[in-house]
Amino acid sequence: MLDVIFIMLIFFIVTAVFIKEPGVDIVRVDAETDGPQNRIAVLIAVTEDNEVYIDNREVDVNGVRAMVERMRNENPQGSVVIQADEHSDSGVVVEVIDQARAAGAPSIAVTTLND
Amino acid sequence: MKRRISQEGQDTEVDLTPMLDVVFIMLIFFIVTATFVREKGIEVLRPDESEDPPTESVVAIVIRVDESNDIWIEERIVDLRAVRANVERMRAENAESPVLIQADREADTGIVIGVMDQARLAQAPAVSIATVE
Numbered sequence: 001m002l003d004v005i006f007i008m009l010i011f012f013i014v015t016a017v018f019i020k021e022p023g024v025d026i027v028r029v030d031a032e033t034d035g036p037q038n039r040i041a042v043l044i045a046v047t048e049d050n051e052v053y054i055d056n057r058e059v060d061v062n063g064v065r066a067m068v069e070r071m072r073n074e075n076p077q078g079s080v081v082i083q084a085d086e087h088s089d090s091g092v093v094v095e096v097i098d099q100a101r102a103a104g105a106p107s108i109a110v111t112t113l114n115d
Numbered sequence: 116m117k118r119r120i121s122q123e124g125q126d127t128e129v130d131l132t133p134m135l136d137v138v139f140i141m142l143i144f145f146i147v148t149a150t151f152v153r154e155k156g157i158e159v160l161r162p163d164e165s166e167d168p169p170t171e172s173v174v175a176i177v178i179r180v181d182e183s184n185d186i187w188i189e190e191r192i193v194d195l196r197a198v199r200a201n202v203e204r205m206r207a208e209n210a211e212s213p214v215l216i217q218a219d220r221e222a223d224t225g226i227v228i229g230v231m232d233q234a235r236l237a238q239a240p241a242v243s244i245a246t247v248e
Contacts, residue, residue: 091220109156
């Protein structure tokens with residue numbers, strides 16, 4: 001039994017990913033050509049009122065780059081995923097994408113409805 | 116002192132119970148904190164500023180989304196559901212042409228991503244987003 005528990009313990013330690021969720025509710029966009037996003041390093045939320053949230057805190061658009069750079073240090077291979085609200089301004093979302101790209105994110109995606 | 120230790124070592128087994136407790140607590144901690152985040156998403160491309168200007172043979176299909184969320188293709192307002200058919204028709208003329216979405220800064224993200232989704236459904240090779248003031 002002890003062996004089994006040890007194996008489970010090791011499994012959960014290895015698979016443990018500590019993703020820091022933005023912590024705001026958004027209305028997702030529905031899309032048909034989406035795919036599952038693996039290895040997420042940073043989650044950024046853009047709300048209906050065009051506020052940008054990372055790790056439960058509101059961030060200025062110009063501060064996104066520094067935050068993404070810092071959070072990518074922990075998981076350099078991971079991608080950046082933006083949880084954009086349906087009614088957020090595309091200008092803000094594109095600016096966040098640009099900032100994330102400037103921080104060196106290998107791939108950037110916008111989350112869509114889970115169906 | 117020496118004698119007692121050697122005697123104990125002979126006829127008692129190592130008590131594993133405290134270690135088992137610790138391992139259990141760690142196991143429960145990792146099970147509880149395990150977050151299996153399942154996000155579905157659509158990857159976005161931005162036109163590279165450093166890229167060479169497009170050659171004349173490759174003309175991009177430009178889709179404009181204005182601030183009142185109207186979608187314009189070739190100077191006509193198009194419904195979101197008709198974007199796919201329009202892109203397919205234009206790609207029939209030039210299969211290599213990439214799709215460029217010019218979104219107004221105040222256009223809704225939902226519409227812009229929807230247009231992008233439709234263009235990707237039309238098998239456009241590269242769909243990128245640009246913003247206009």
